[in-house]
Amino acid sequence: MSTFQTPMYTVADLLARAADGRLQLPDFQRPYRWDDERIRSLLVTILRGHPMGVIMTLETGGENVRFKPRTLTGARVQGRSVEPELLLLDGQQRMTSMFQALTGDGVVDTEDERHHKLRRRYFIDVEKALGDPREQDEAIRSLPEDGVVRSNFNRDIDLDVSTPEKQQAAGLMPLSTLFDKDQGSNWIWDFADLSEERRKIGRCFSTEIMQPMQGYQVPAIQLTKDISKEAVATVFEKVNTGGLPLDTFELLTATFAGDRAYFEETGEDFRLGEDWELTRTVIDQHRVLHGIRNTDVLMGISVLVTLAKRNSVLAAGATGKKVPATSARREDILNMPLADYRAFSPRFREALPAVARHMRSLHIHRKEDVPYRSQLIALTAFHVLLGDRAEENAVRAKLNQWFWCGVLGEQYGATIETKLARDVEQVPGWATGESPDIPDTVTRATFAESRLGSLRTRNSAAYKGIYALVMGQERPTKDWMFDRELDLTSYDELQVDIHHVFPYDWCNKNGIDANQRESIINKTPLAKKTNIRLSGDSPAVYMPRIDAKNPSSEHVDATIGTHAIDPAFLRAGDFEGFFKDRRCRLVELVESAMGKAVARDWGDESADSDMPENFVESLEVSDAFEE
Numbered sequence: 141m142s143t144f145q146t147p148m149y150t151v152a153d154l155l156a157r158a159a160d161g162r163l164q165l166p167d168f169q170r171p172y173r174w175d176d177e178r179i180r181s182l183l184v185t186i187l188r189g190h191p192m193g194v195i196m197t198l199e200t201g202g203e204n205v206r207f208k209p210r211t212l213t214g215a216r217v218q219g220r221s222v223e224p225e226l227l228l229l230d231g232q233q234r235m236t237s238m239f240q241a242l243t244g245d246g247v248v249d250t251e252d253e254r255h256h257k258l259r260r261r262y263f264i265d266v267e268k269a270l271g272d273p274r275e276q277d278e279a280i281r282s283l284p285e286d287g288v289v290r291s292n293f294n295r296d297i298d299l300d301v302s303t304p305e306k307q308q309a310a311g312l313m314p315l316s317t318l319f320d321k322d323q324g325s326n327w328i329w330d331f332a333d334l335s336e337e338r339r340k341i342g343r344c345f346s347t348e349i350m351q352p353m354q355g356y357q358v359p360a361i362q363l364t365k366d367i368s369k370e371a372v373a374t375v376f377e378k379v380n381t382g383g384l385p386l387d388t389f390e391l392l393t394a395t396f397a398g399d400r401a402y403f404e405e406t407g408e409d410f411r412l413g414e415d416w417e418l419t420r421t422v423i424d425q426h427r428v429l430h431g432i433r434n435t436d437v438l439m440g441i442s443v444l445v446t447l448a449k450r451n452s453v454l455a456a457g458a459t460g461k462k463v464p465a466t467s468a469r470r471e472d473i474l475n476m477p478l479a480d481y482r483a484f485s486p487r488f489r490e491a492l493p494a495v496a497r498h499m500r501s502l503h504i505h506r507k508e509d510v511p512y513r514s515q516l517i518a519l520t521a522f523h524v525l526l527g528d529r530a531e532e533n534a535v536r537a538k539l540n541q542w543f544w545c546g547v548l549g550e551q552y553g554a555t556i557e558t559k560l561a562r563d564v565e566q567v568p569g570w571a572t573g574e575s576p577d578i579p580d581t582v583t584r585a586t587f588a589e590s591r592l593g594s595l596r597t598r599n600s601a602a603y604k605g606i607y608a609l610v611m612g613q614e615r616p617t618k619d620w621m622f623d624r625e626l627d628l629t630s631y632d633e634l635q636v637d638i639h640h641v642f643p644y645d646w647c648n649k650n651g652i653d654a655n656q657r658e659s660i661i662n663k664t665p666l667a668k669k670t671n672i673r674l675s676g677d678s679p680a681v682y683m684p685r686i687d688a689k690n691p692s693s694e695h696v697d698a699t700i701g702t703h704a705i706d707p708a709f710l711r712a713g714d715f716e717g718f719f720k721d722r723r724c725r726l727v728e729l730v731e732s733a734m735g736k737a738v739a740r741d742w743g744d745e746s747a748d749s750d751m752p753e754n755f756v757e758s759l760e761v762s763d764a765f766e767e
Contacts, residue, residue: 149357159243176282195234264312440560488524494530518560518567522571636667639665642678662722
């Protein structure tokens with residue numbers, strides 16, 4: 141059975157449907173926003189009879205899809221709440237532009253190319269509309285809402301078509317008048333009365349312009365009411381080209397708002413946006429969580445909902461294909477029942493502060509320092525499932541191992557839905573010892589010593605991971621000059637950031653290869669003022685300056701040792717010795733964090749193998765959620 145039809149609608153029919161509420165928008169559609177020139181160009185398209193493109197509608201009344209409707213911007217259905225016959229899925233900007241410009245007073249709230257707000261009214265030059273294509277382009281006029289064009293700082297009036305008489309004298313008909321058959325006919329009649337020449341123009345305009353414009357046809361794809369929710373989302377994404385693509389949160393907002401059971405229970409629609417605001421309030425309280433988006437939260441809740449269903453079916457003895465999958469995929473999120481969302485959303489929200497504390501314990505303090513945002517979602521799901529047990533030392537150690545295997549193994553950079561679902565199934569039981577099976581993220585994680593040479597920017601998740609590991613050693617990492625531990629408080633107060641050990645300028649002057657200069661091996665966290673103290677000098681030169689700010693050189697050496705650095709190489713200004721020694725120390729940190737050996741391949745790689753472009757960076761890309 142076909143799930144769509146392809147009717148043709150006249151503009152007049154569409155305007156009438158929008159006016160009386162038979163055609164409305166699903167509530168998830170973004171607000172109307174088209175600039176003045178795009179509106180004018182659309183009206184020129186109608187004048188010329190050129191195709192404007194397909195619109196897409198959805199029949200209402202189906203059991204599979206129920207979106208909360210809202211009228212088009214500018215439509216005011218009088219006196220009653222009207223259930224629409226059709227919802228406009230694609231074509232909102234065009235349809236709203238036409239409705240505002242061609243009905244009522246014809247005034248459109250729009251903007252210019254600089255995004256300055258405007259209120260415009262559109263007119264058609266009767267004589268130019270009958271001319272060649274160039275004149276037809278100029279025939280559609282965008283004028284101020286009052287029909288008066290002013291210049292010289294509004295002192296002079298260049299054009300005044302504020303009344304029908306003035307419009308007829310100037311030969312400029314409001315397009316909202318043209319699409320009202322009675323008003324349009326009367327306007328042309330009065331225009332033609334002005335002269336014999338105008339009678340001829342009026343007759344031609346009525347037959348060659350006004351009637352064809354009123355009968356202009358718009359092709360449509362009309363989805364039937366029996367279509368599935370997944371098909372609506374898929375078709376909409378593929379067809380929508382004129383506006384901004386809608387994300388999962390916006391689609392689910394509309395679906396939840398149309399939930400019949402919730403409405404019957406409470407007498408009102410469920411507002412997903414308001415629930416998200418509760419979650420965002422929690423997120424806003426923790427800098428490390430600031431990167432989390434509403435679609436990320438939906439992924440986390442989805443895996444919890446689907447995991448609960450999976451476990452229930454397994455407990456009942458089901459096997460094989462009867463066991464549903466744990467999923468964070470778009471189609472499963474869109475199919476999530478509102479009741480299930482409401483069951484897990486508060487629990488997910490309540491777990492977020494614990495995740496922020498967990499990140500701080502790993503010396504990750506800001507959203508910019510988070511290697512993978514999606515790992516925060518997985519970790520939140522773990523905290524929901526484990527509750528207070530996630531705080532136990534043995535369980536926390538296993539969760540940390542999983543985290544570092546994901547970061548340093550760079551496993552959360554692509555197709556995150558599958559990985560997220562698998563980890564939520566596997567990690568909690570392994571962390572508590574209830575399952576002997578090691579999670580795939582841990583077993584598959586690998587790290588090669590040569591990777592340290594290619595970690596040069598914050599784009600790399602592993603770069604951020606090494607940075608955090610340096611600060612998170614058992615012996616507290618301290619700033620060289622201020623002798624303060626680099627924790628959440630000092631991080632902000634001292635303006636801590638990652639800086640060169642052998643300074644940039646010194647490396648350039650001494651022929652150090654740029655790849656070695658910028659490697660994470662030659663970087664360490666320092667206070668802003670401490671880095672300034674280093675200047676661009678060799679460590680052999682700046683170390684005495686650091687000594688002068690401390691009790692003794694031995695004290696300085698001990699502090700530098702907390703950075704996985706042998707201070708002897710700095711005092712000697714020995715870059716080669718420092719680089720080799722620091723590389724080995726960082727490898728030990730990685731091995732300790734991941735709980736497995738690092739491939740010692742530093743001398744084996746080809747000349748190009750450690751180039752950053754050969755590795756997946758921390759940009760998270762999935763086939764359902766894209767940055």
